[in-house]
Amino acid sequence: MDGVDLPERIGDYTVERELGSGGMGTVYLARSRGGRTVAVKVARPELAADPHFRARFRAEVDAARRVGGFHTAQVVDADPDAPAPWLATAYVAGPTLSGLLAERGPMDEAGLRLLGAALSEALKAIHDCGLVHRDLKPGNIIMADDGPRVLDFGIARALESTRLTSTGAAFGTPGFLAPEQAQGLDVGGAADVFSLGAVLVAAAGGQAFGEGTPMMLMYRAVHEPADLSALPEGLRPLVACCLAKDPAQRPTAKRLLDLLAPPTAGARAADEPAYPPTLVPPAAPPTPTAASAAAPTASSIADAPTATAAPHAEPRGAEPPPGFPQQSDLTPEAKNAPAGGNPTGRAAAVVTVALLVLGGVGYGIYAAAGPGSDASFPKATHELVIPESMVDGAYSRDIEGRLPADPQPDSKDRKRSTHYIADYTRTSAGSGKGGAFRTVHVYGSSGRYKDPEGDRDGLIGAMTVTGSETVSDPPRTIRVPGSDVDFRCTTVDNKTVCGWGDDNTTVAIAFTPTGSLEAAAAETRKIRDNIRKPITQQP
Numbered sequence: 001m002d003g004v005d006l007p008e009r010i011g012d013y014t015v016e017r018e019l020g021s022g023g024m025g026t027v028y029l030a031r032s033r034g035g036r037t038v039a040v041k042v043a044r045p046e047l048a049a050d051p052h053f054r055a056r057f058r059a060e061v062d063a064a065r066r067v068g069g070f071h072t073a074q075v076v077d078a079d080p081d082a083p084a085p086w087l088a089t090a091y092v093a094g095p096t097l098s099g100l101l102a103e104r105g106p107m108d109e110a111g112l113r114l115l116g117a118a119l120s121e122a123l124k125a126i127h128d129c130g131l132v133h134r135d136l137k138p139g140n141i142i143m144a145d146d147g148p149r150v151l152d153f154g155i156a157r158a159l160e161s162t163r164l165t166s167t168g169a170a171f172g173t174p175g176f177l178a179p180e181q182a183q184g185l186d187v188g189g190a191a192d193v194f195s196l197g198a199v200l201v202a203a204a205g206g207q208a209f210g211e212g213t214p215m216m217l218m219y220r221a222v223h224e225p226a227d228l229s230a231l232p233e234g235l236r237p238l239v240a241c242c243l244a245k246d247p248a249q250r251p252t253a254k255r256l257l258d259l260l261a262p263p264t265a266g267a268r269a270a271d272e273p274a275y276p277p278t279l280v281p282p283a284a285p286p287t288p289t290a291a292s293a294a295a296p297t298a299s300s301i302a303d304a305p306t307a308t309a310a311p312h313a314e315p316r317g318a319e320p321p322p323g324f325p326q327q328s329d330l331t332p333e334a335k336n337a338p339a340g341g342n343p344t345g346r347a348a349a350v351v352t353v354a355l356l357v358l359g360g361v362g363y364g365i366y367a368a369a370g371p372g373s374d375a376s377f378p379k380a381t382h383e384l385v386i387p388e389s390m391v392d393g394a395y396s397r398d399i400e401g402r403l404p405a406d407p408q409p410d411s412k413d414r415k416r417s418t419h420y421i422a423d424y425t426r427t428s429a430g431s432g433k434g435g436a437f438r439t440v441h442v443y444g445s446s447g448r449y450k451d452p453e454g455d456r457d458g459l460i461g462a463m464t465v466t467g468s469e470t471v472s473d474p475p476r477t478i479r480v481p482g483s484d485v486d487f488r489c490t491t492v493d494n495k496t497v498c499g500w501g502d503d504n505t506t507v508a509i510a511f512t513p514t515g516s517l518e519a520a521a522a523e524t525r526k527i528r529d530n531i532r533k534p535i536t537q538q539p
Contacts, residue, residue: 010040010086011079029091037091038076046474048084057085066129071122072150073142092149097203098138106205109232115148115203117260119196122150123253127189134187136195137176138202174217175209176202179245182218183408184458190247193256197226197242206230208243214463215421215443219403377415377448378503382532384446386422390530391523394435395424408445414455417447436523437511441495442531444507456488456501459508464492472514478521487524489517498524505532 006015006028013030020027025043032038047053058080065075077088095103097115107115119141126133133140133150142149172181178194180187201208208227209220226243228236238259244250251259386405389396406419424440443463449455460475473491478498480487489498491514498520499508509527511520 010042011077011082011088013038013040013077013088015040030088038088039073039091040086040088042084042086045084054080054085057087060131061087063129063131067125067131070125071118071148072125089151092142092144092151094142094144094149096139097141097143097148097199100143101138101203101205106230107203109234112200112203112232112235113260116196116200117257118148119150119199120253120257120260122148123189123192123196124257126150127192127253132187132189133192133195134181135172135177136192136199137173138199139173141199174214174221175207177218177221178247179222180247182221185409185411188247189253190250193242193250193253194244194247196253196256197239200235200239200242201226201228201230204230204232204235213441215441216403218462219406219421223406377450380416380448380504380535382446382502382504383535384418384420384444384505384507384531385533386420386442387530389427390424390440391435391526393427393429395440396427398423398425408447413450415448417445417449419443419445436515436519437496437513439512440523440527441510442507442527443510444499444505444531446505449501449503449506452501452503452506453486453488454501455506456499456508459506460488460490460497460499463495463497463508463510464490469493473517476517478517480521480525483525485528487521489521489524491517496520500524500528504535507531 006018008015010028010030012033015028015030017029018026019029019039025041025047027039027041030038030040043053043057061075061078061080067075073089073092075087075089079086101107119136123133123136136150140151142151172178172191172195174182176195176198178187178191181191198208206227206229209217209224210227212220222245226240228239228243231239238256241249241251242256386397403421406421408414408417408419410416420442422442424442426435426438426440441463443459445455445459469492471490471492473489473496475488475490478487478489485500485502487498487500489496491497494514495510495512496514496517497508497510498517500506507528509520509524511523
């Protein structure tokens with residue numbers, strides 16, 4: 001790429017050009033000494049300085065080598081001990097699924113079934129090796145001439161162990177990540193199955209959870225039914241099962257493969273293509289420009305736009321067919337789960353259930369006491385409030401898109417946590433009252449936290465880490481004069497984000513347009529004084 005200083009070599013590989021860059025690192029097209037083409041992903045410097053990242057990176061690379069290259073990009077080399085850890089995979093020529101959809105439009109039912117079968121087979125291979133992909137999306141799927149390939153091993157999963165996505169962070173891509181990911185909970189193979197369901201909706205021309213900010217998409221993934229209206233009628237029951245809120249109620253990748261694979265797949269004629277024409281990439285790889293929707297990539301860092309979504313509608317055909325999924329076909333999490341799909345029946349089998357009824361579909365949100373005793377958590381002294389205006393009237397709360405407070409399940413590090421989301425806009429008199437920014441997006445929680453700064457960094461990461469972001473100002477800790485807490489601030493893409501974490505409140509605030517980190521920290525202190533209030537009566 002013009003104007004970019006490329007490294008001459010990475011390990012034993014000669015670098016030819018940059019394929020893409022983003023929040024996790026930079027990907028280069030390179031050649032081995034024997035002339036084989038590879039894609040080399042190099043970690044960002046701040047990741048290289050994190051010993052936890054290196055340890056996880058080493059373990060994940062060793063595991064990823066066992067997956068094989070049938071439906072993945074084969075890991076061929078890596079050096080987790082290099083000054084900048086790197087990973088080399090076989091280069092897979094072809095457009096991303098997102099690029100192909102933008103170029104050729106949605107797939108028909110036959111194409112969707114073949115795509116789903118191939119992705120199920122890839123996930124089965126990944127899960128059989130004890131791995132979870134965690135970020136399956138159209139931009140991480142290359143449509144090679146021999147079928148889809150799932151990309152992004154090693155660095156992406158190792159990133160999950162760093163302070164960049166620490167306790168409470170939602171690693172993944174909003175719109176495709178599972179509810180348990182959006183809530184910062186432990187994930188298993190069921191999270192990948194949820195993502196696969198969202199990918200099939202996208203391949204049909206829809207968007208499972210509509211459009212909006214990352215926070216809005218994650219909220220819908222947790223609380224609202226998916227929009228399945230873009231799917232053919234015959235696929236809606238199956239995809240509805242993939243997108244179940246409860247991971248224990250989703251089918252395994254193996255069961256999905258059984259349901260999606262053509263019954264005569266093994267007897268296909270020699271001259272019959274394995275995939276319909278819409279899945280065949282251009283004969284010659286296009287040049288790697290940002291404007292090229294079919295640009296070849298082995299990194300998934302630069303996503304092309306997806307097809308326009310169908311209008312948001314209530315899901316139809318959401319009931320699974322008789323006997324699907326079978327108890328033996330559910331994810332491992334389901335083995336000890338209460339039987340039956342009736343949320344009311346399930347309520348009798350758990351300590352506490354808050355039942356949300358959205359769009360006529362009930363989902364159980366579990367709020368059991370959770371691990372850890374009260375004595376092991378800090379005393380509850382403060383809580384968050386969401387006022388109608390802030391900073392002496394400089395910002396007024398937006399009326400549209402208001403969301404209710406969202407109680408969270410307890411975990412070993414968080415107790416009695418409630419999430420809040422609110423958007424504010426500067427008033428006409430705001431600039432004269434200290435309103436330094438045009439819009440303010442507040443994403444935070446109040447409760448009791450053992451690692452409040454970790455939760456703070458998780459919220460900031462959820463707001464900023466997409467895999468294709470541009471970091472203008474790296475994260476920096478700022479202590480505003482007169483403040484009793486440190487603020488962590490960064491500028492990513494078109495927003496400046498600051499956050500804090502104390503024993504009872506953790507908050508990230510996104511400001512637009514971007515400004516200096518010092519100005520954002522000063523504004524964050526004013527907002528903190530407005531929305532963090534003492535608790536007068538202990539629970």
